[in-house]
Amino acid sequence: MENEISWKFGPKDITIAETEKKGKFPRLYEDRADGRFRDRLKLDQTGSLTINNIRTDHSGLYKIITTKSETQLNIFNITVYARLSVPVITRDSSSSSSNCSVLCSVKNVSHVSLSWYKGKSLLSSISVSEHSNINISLHLECLDDSYTCVINNHISNQTQHLNTDVCHKCSDVSEEDHICKCTFTEAAIRLVVSALVGVAAVAVVVYDVRSRRDEQKKRSDQKIRPDIELNTLDSAGS
Structure with a gap:
């Protein structure tokens, strides 16, 4: 390359990789940025950076600048979405309602929306925008089995249909998760x-x-x- 370049990550412009002239090996700083890039970076002499086994915590702002003049050559934001799991519908034992009360839950998610639908009509929804993985759930009082719970992000979605057997009173109920197994x-x-x-x-x-x-x-x-x-x-x- 004619100029040496540097790859920077995040709002603090942490240098994670640099190229050098005269055919020298690129320099990688994989232990920086809390070690999230450890054993994942590959940089060739053209300045192309590869992140192997990319994860959601690699989402963020990336900049390419010249090492000597600090001229910004490119800037872009990357958002990495995790594969969505199917929502789990369980009986809401904390509800005092006489109707069928259920919870739709998902674990370890970020940048998603969780919604209840009756047919094609949206009943309620909750969204998570944080980068860190959290657990979320959404309550519903239902009358029949025409409801669906949907989790989605910008690239995919997963759907779970409500089975009203969840609300049946039976002896085989797990005290831990309150799932009725009738x-x-x-x-x-x-x-x-x-x-x-x-x-x-x-x-x-x-x-x-x-x-x-x-x-x-x-x-x-x-x-x-x-x-x-x-x-x-x-x-x-x-």
Whole structure:
């Protein structure tokens, strides 16, 4: 290169790499900037800088300047987005509402938005702009399973559909994460059992009514027959 150049990073213009004339090896300062560039930088004699295994903490302002005259040759901002994980929907045990209350949560995220939708209509949303990874969650009170939770950034998104089984009261509930593990099969079995119990109860009531009616009829017949026999004897004597 005709001029030596220097790569600087961040608002404090920390030098992370420099080129040299006369075919000398480039100089790398990988332990600077909190060591986030350690074993990741590669700089060739043309001044092209490569960052291997780039992460979200490599986001920031980069400058290219000439080493001697401090002339700025280029400046640009890089934002690195992490791969998004699928949101997790759990039962909100802290809610006192009689409706189904749930939480949609994601962990270790930055530069994202978390939203609840009913169909295509946006119900609520929360955004994170910090570079550091944090955990966020969003509350919802729902009536059916027509809701979806979406996490997105500028390049991708992940969607989780609400299953209202999360709100069913059952014995198999994790005290740690309050996730109700009732499955559709279990709910269907419970419904069938309840129906059979109801049918059995009706059958018992019908049988009891019929038994009492037959018993009353039998007693009535026994009261009538002695009268008939007495009348018959009287007629014979006369």
